[in-house]
Amino acid sequence: MRVLLVDDHEIVWSGTRRLIEQLAAEVEPGRPFAFDATRDVETACQHQAGDFDLVLLDYHLPTLSGLAALHAIKAHFEATPVCMQSAESSPQRVREVIEAGAAGFIPKSYRLDDMEAALRVVLRHRIYLPAEFVLTDDVTRSREPDELPREDLARFLRTELSPRQRQVLALAIRGTPVKLIARQLAIAEGTVKVHLSMVYRALGARNRTDALCRVFDAQAASALDLQ
Structure with a gap:
């Protein structure tokens, strides 16, 4: 190391x-x-x-x-x-x-x-x-009535996202730039952006920081191998 x-x-x-x-x-x-x-x-x-x-x-x-x-x-x-x-x-x-x-x-x-x-x-x-x-209250958003409950988030990540979506989300949360995600997964940058947009929307997250907070708040990191 x-x-x-x-x-x-x-x-x-x-x-x-x-x-x-x-x-x-x-x-x-x-x-x-x-x-x-x-x-x-x-x-x-x-x-x-x-x-x-x-x-x-x-x-x-x-x-x-x-x-x-x-x-x-x-x-x-x-x-x-x-x-x-x-x-x-x-x-x-x-x-x-x-x-x-x-x-x-x-x-x-x-x-x-x-x-x-x-x-x-x-x-x-x-x-x-x-x-x-x-x-903290400063980063915990108010939840929408139809938003996925925190206790269901890990299951959602494991069963509702495609393997590719989980890969893209895991890399994005780690701070990997879009162009490097595309290079590592051998897909187009536009495809990466589409995957992220769909996943963020599904999670009710505005960006990767919100997605990261949702995953950690729900203790769902294991679903993305982020523990």
Whole structure:
């Protein structure tokens, strides 16, 4: 497993490496582990695009930071999941990061045991969202009378969506761009967009962030292999 940390606080590099190496040995025992850390996006993008399995990106960085940094990292490491970390974890901050294509968000204010649990999830290439974000009133929409009940969502994902629709939704929720979904599944970009439009409509979701919240709120991630 190869992990890149982009964080300008070098004092956290060694501690993060030790923690991630320990968790990686637990998640994928026997697999070689490699870790690198850089202070900024520019240095990070000097690595080859396929060098890493996961990028952990701090929100506040020198020169290029925030959503601009996320866009630059995702553009360079096109096929690599990028998980954002930030000391600020307001619902608005989490939402904007997820809508920009991050494959997860970990608050840096977490205690050690919460941080370990979050990193364990992302090292398994699964999505991590703070529970407080999924459950907050700021992101929980009012439900329409005819909308699919949360307790039926997992069954719906397993039985009512086609295998292709489940693949497209799973990749979209992970933050994979439409063009890369199309490339991975060998289908046209227009076909990907049609699948997403149909699935979002079926879920009563406006976009991938709403779809992600619905799936996590209903504890239906297993139906898409996102646990």
